[in-house]
Amino acid sequence: MHAIPFVNLHRQYENIGREINEAVADVIKRQNFINGPVVREFSAVFNAAIGAAHGFGCSNGTAAISLALEALGVGRGDEVITVAHSFFATVEAIYHVGAKPVFVDIDPQTYTIDLSKIEVTPRTKAIIPVHIYGNPADMDPLMALAAKQGLYVVEDAAQAHLASYRGRCAGTIGDAGTFSFYPGKNLGAYGDAGFVTARNPDVARLLSSLIDHGRQSKYTHDIIGYNQRMDEIQAAVLKVKLSYLKSWTDRRRQLAERYDSALRRDGFKTIVSFEGANPVYHLYVVEVANRDNVLESLRAAGIGCGVHYPVPLHQQPALLNGDGKGVSLPVTERVAGRILSLPICGDLTDAEQDRVIEAFLKTARP
Numbered sequence: 001m002h003a004i005p006f007v008n009l010h011r012q013y014e015n016i017g018r019e020i021n022e023a024v025a026d027v028i029k030r031q032n033f034i035n036g037p038v039v040r041e042f043s044a045v046f047n048a049a050i051g052a053a054h055g056f057g058c059s060n061g062t063a064a065i066s067l068a069l070e071a072l073g074v075g076r077g078d079e080v081i082t083v084a085h086s087f088f089a090t091v092e093a094i095y096h097v098g099a100k101p102v103f104v105d106i107d108p109q110t111y112t113i114d115l116s117k118i119e120v121t122p123r124t125k126a127i128i129p130v131h132i133y134g135n136p137a138d139m140d141p142l143m144a145l146a147a148k149q150g151l152y153v154v155e156d157a158a159q160a161h162l163a164s165y166r167g168r169c170a171g172t173i174g175d176a177g178t179f180s181f182y183p184g185k186n187l188g189a190y191g192d193a194g195f196v197t198a199r200n201p202d203v204a205r206l207l208s209s210l211i212d213h214g215r216q217s218k219y220t221h222d223i224i225g226y227n228q229r230m231d232e233i234q235a236a237v238l239k240v241k242l243s244y245l246k247s248w249t250d251r252r253r254q255l256a257e258r259y260d261s262a263l264r265r266d267g268f269k270t271i272v273s274f275e276g277a278n279p280v281y282h283l284y285v286v287e288v289a290n291r292d293n294v295l296e297s298l299r300a301a302g303i304g305c306g307v308h309y310p311v312p313l314h315q316q317p318a319l320l321n322g323d324g325k326g327v328s329l330p331v332t333e334r335v336a337g338r339i340l341s342l343p344i345c346g347d348l349t350d351a352e353q354d355r356v357i358e359a360f361l362k363t364a365r366p
């Protein structure tokens, strides 16, 4: 029996490769790779797809977060509240602008920030909720809390393309929103790429300038910026893929529903969403009591799987003697020892999923 990869990018390329090849060849024919028309076109269609007021392609999802923080004026001496249940980039970006991360625990049902644990100090300047696994954080009460305390909200929507919360897309609700187009994300480039949105037009202008050397025009630079641009080839790939994202997302939701009904019947805990939230299942995560055994038996059956993420950010070696020291996050820590990610992507077949479910149920204990 054939192996089932965790994410089947080969199959995706078999299905849409001709279109991708043409789009990339067009860019190469034009020989205009930087600050060309395709990045602008892609940015416009992605903004329209998520309903963002302003948004720009950029180099990657990590840069998107630090650019958003910098454009909002978050920097040295400021504290940024976020979760430790995320990819390392979320906290790295906070350090990149010179600010200090303050970790809060997560809600055990949704795996997103637990608003009841937030403690605002006079130094708190922003909150970064992470829509982990494409599951939206509880944005209405979060925005209310932020407004009351005068804090900025930067949504880390790296895993949440087209996820929605009460009619609005993830990444368009806060002051800024950030996306990653890392190849394995729901919308993936053929290399690194990212996106950053802003609600306020002045913040948006600053973002677009920061992304491209603080430029005002070709030879004048208003501010000290960065080279954090998206390139034309990535934009061409993303523009083709964006036209399929809705149908890939529908398929992910269908697969998640099939997993849910098979696994919950046997008492397993899977992702729950807030009322009015529509997740996009970047990852399909289930908790198990015997993770090492399950990982081993799935791998032996040729089934790709993973753990997202086994080491919480406050326990990462880079933070252990700094801002992670003495931090206790009981839910985050417990969940990190129990979660397991099963294959899910727009190109997984029902038959493949049935094999995954069968292999999983053979060894896993809730």
Ligand SMILES: *Cc1c(COP(=O)(O)O)cnc(C)c1O
Residues within 6 Å of the ligand: 060, 061, 062, 063, 086, 087, 089, 090, 130, 156, 158, 159, 179, 180, 181, 182, 192, 193, 194
């Ligand atoms: C992927 C990811 C990032 C970083 O994106 P890159 O494009 O790899 O820099 C940030 N936050 C989360 C939650 C992610 O999953």
